[in-house]
Amino acid sequence: MDINDTMIGSKIRQFREQKGLSQEELADIIGISWRHYIYIEHGDRKLNIGLLVSLSNALDITPDVLLSDYLTGTNDTQNTELLALFNDCNPTEKAILMDMLKHMKALLSEYGI
Template identity: 30%
Template sequence: MEIDNDAIGKRIREEREKLGLSREEFAEIIGLSDYYIGQLERGERQMSMPTLIKVANCLHVSLDYLVLGRLSFDAAYICDPNNNTYETWDEGFYEINNLLKKCSPHEIELFKKLIKTILPYMR
């Protein structure tokens, strides 16, 4: 199988933008230059394994998704507890879901911004 650097770069850019990060901010968080990030996003460079892991962790995506474009399912996958779609429902997500149900739309937007701000720094 051949690695598609263009597709990987596109996914990196999409996920970075979903988090509301500029290329410069993203580069600073993972300790790379913004020029190098630009090369990755354009598919001009191939990453080392340590860099690939840093990028995936910062973006909170799986390596499967980043490299192959497919999602892998995690035991802590968020689902509707009333539907019981997944047997691996995590109580922490259930509690967060119940707390968010009590929030106004404006408060939900604030939480989304907060999560997008801190998520890249976790792991």
């Protein structure tokens, strides 16, 4: 299976921007040079497991969010999308959405769905 490093780099950039981090800031957080980070974000370098974990931790996501296009045999795609939506919310938005989800889930149960 071929992994598209450019696509993974684009996802990393998206989550970095959502967190309001510059490329230099994220590189510092994960302990690599800015130039090395640029290569990763542009898809010119492959991620090793250690960097994948460091990036995931720094961006408050799980590694499967970055690798979701390559995972098979699971229905984690919806979970990944939901997590990405939640990661893009502030704490107030998260609280409101959680409350709404709990109420909607209860309504689905009431209707036997």
